[in-house]
Amino acid sequence: MTVKDASGDAIRRQLTAMLPRLRRFAVSLTGNMTDADDLVQDTVERALKNLHRYEPDTRLDSWMYRIAQNLWIDAVRARRVRATVSGDPPEDAAVIDGARDVEAKLTFRQTCRALEQLPEEQRVVVALVLIEGLSYREAADILEVPMGTVTSRLARAREALALKVFGAAS
Secondary structure, X not given: OEOOOOOHHHHHHHHHHOHHHHHHXXXXXXXXXXXXXXXXXXXXXXXXXXXXXXXXXXXXXXXXXXXXXXXXXXXXXXXXXXXXXXXXOOOOOOOOOOHHHHHHHHHHHHHHHHHHHOOHHHHHHHHHHHHOOOOHHHHHHHHOOOHHHHHHHHHHHHHHHHHHHHOOOO
């Protein structure tokens, strides 16, 4: 998603259009909806304040993901300094009847818990590639790491998720 028109209105429209994707990314970082919503709000606020630093030939979504990730890293560091940890569980989805639906919901919860337990570097790669659907190259550019690093982090994350959710390596 590149900004085609340098006008503030066009950029604001594009920012608005990417909010659901940014929110999914924020949830994958934070592990809960409350912190994710705060992170999205802070990210949009930071982006709008620093719009003059945005390079129009770059992808707006990459720029926004990088801002969100940097803000989250800052928040985690600040939390460590204060020695407090947020223990909010992820919000539950609506209860659905049926054995298959119950099983799917349990697997989803297990996967969410397993995702939260991954090291942050692996969790971010999973969020960008598997959840947001970015290419390995795009994820590498956002994270400012080599593409091989993205590949190895994703492989380790997939293996860890498979072990935690299904009890076997994929």
